[in-house]
Amino acid sequence: MARSTQSGLKSWEHPKKSGIRIREIVNATKGGVFGCSYQVIVPARITGSLRERKQFVERTEAEEHAEKAIQGFKKQGHDFFALTDTERREVASAMPLLRKHGIALGDAVRFAVTRMRPGTAGKKVSEVIAELLASKEQRCARGDLRELSLKDFRYRTNRLAEGFGDRPISEINGAQVKVWLVGLKLEPRNTFNLFRIVSEVFRFAHQRRYVAENPLDELAQIDRKEIIGHAGEAKEPAILRDLISSGRVKSARVGAKIVVRREWLDAFLGA
Numbered sequence: 001m002a003r004s005t006q007s008g009l010k011s012w013e014h015p016k017k018s019g020i021r022i023r024e025i026v027n028a029t030k031g032g033v034f035g036c037s038y039q040v041i042v043p044a045r046i047t048g049s050l051r052e053r054k055q056f057v058e059r060t061e062a063e064e065h066a067e068k069a070i071q072g073f074k075k076q077g078h079d080f081f082a083l084t085d086t087e088r089r090e091v092a093s094a095m096p097l098l099r100k101h102g103i104a105l106g107d108a109v110r111f112a113v114t115r116m117r118p119g120t121a122g123k124k125v126s127e128v129i130a131e132l133l134a135s136k137e138q139r140c141a142r143g144d145l146r147e148l149s150l151k152d153f154r155y156r157t158n159r160l161a162e163g164f165g166d167r168p169i170s171e172i173n174g175a176q177v178k179v180w181l182v183g184l185k186l187e188p189r190n191t192f193n194l195f196r197i198v199s200e201v202f203r204f205a206h207q208r209r210y211v212a213e214n215p216l217d218e219l220a221q222i223d224r225k226e227i228i229g230h231a232g233e234a235k236e237p238a239i240l241r242d243l244i245s246s247g248r249v250k251s252a253r254v255g256a257k258i259v260v261r262r263e264w265l266d267a268f269l270g271a
Contacts, residue, residue: 009036014063018070019043022062025055038062042069048078123210125172125201126165129157132204156197159184169202170211174218181227192228 011023021041027034040062042052046069056062072080083091091105098108136153139145163180164172177198181191199216206214219227 014066015070018066019046020066020070022059022066040066040069042066042081046070046073046078047081049081052081123169123205124165125167125169126161128169128205128208128210129161129165129201131208132201133157152193153197153200156194157201159194160198160201169205172215174215174223177216178219178223178227188229195224195228 009024009026011021014020014022020043023039023041024036025039026036037055037057038059038061039053039055042054044051052069054065056065069080094108095105098105133154136145136150140147140150164176181195181198184191184194186194202211202214202216205211
């Protein structure tokens with residue numbers, strides 16, 4: 001039964017014995033009164049935290065909200081109040097699609113968070129390069145990496161820094177890398193070697209969790225061919241055949257080592 005407050009406005013429990021109360025509130029502004037609205041008060045023992053207060057224009061809306069609150073509490077306990085009405089509607093609209101593909105809501109949320117809001121989203125390309133370069137310098141100092149390899153890495157990552165250095169690495173995608181590499185218009189072998197170093201940088205960023213996924217994984221085989229052509233395909237160079245046929249080397253393995261070093265040096269000096 002509704003009872004009147006000291007101000008003469010009504011207040012009542014709805015649904016009965018639920019502990020949820022609805023009370024009338026006068027709508028007033030600048031001394032003028034223009035009707036009343038209805039405030040629903042859900043006690044802390046139901047919400048599990050703070051008392052919830054929500055206001056509605058119509059009495060029927062207020063009573064419907066009170067009914068949903070107590071029904072939700074009976075079915076889900078305090079967890080029902082962890083979501084707003086809008087959030088509950090969003091979850092309800094998303095669940096059919098998730099069920100269709102056999103994806104749990106928690107898995108979908110975790111997948112989205114790691115990709116849309118990675119913890120180190122602000123890490124710049126230049127900072128990732130510097131970190132990897134410092135590691136290689138340490139290896140070179142103790143003899144685990146050749147000086148020429150370090151120089152090659154430093155030279156090619158300088159190119160990468162010129163193209164993307166100030167940008168957060170998590171914002172770069174494979175298509176952007178492809179456009180940049182093709183736009184440099186390098187010789188196929190130089191493009192191949194640069195692509196190899198760029199791949200190493202992004203692989204390192206992925207391992208350090210600076211990016212959720214390696215953006216170069218987006219590139220299909222046809223994309224890679226458009227970038228480097230046939231430079232990355234293994235084949236017997238003419239110089240190797242000449243070395244073997246002339247008898248200047250004893251085996252293809254020895255000749256291959258000579259050719260690899262020759263081609264690497266040509267690419268490094270001519271890049």
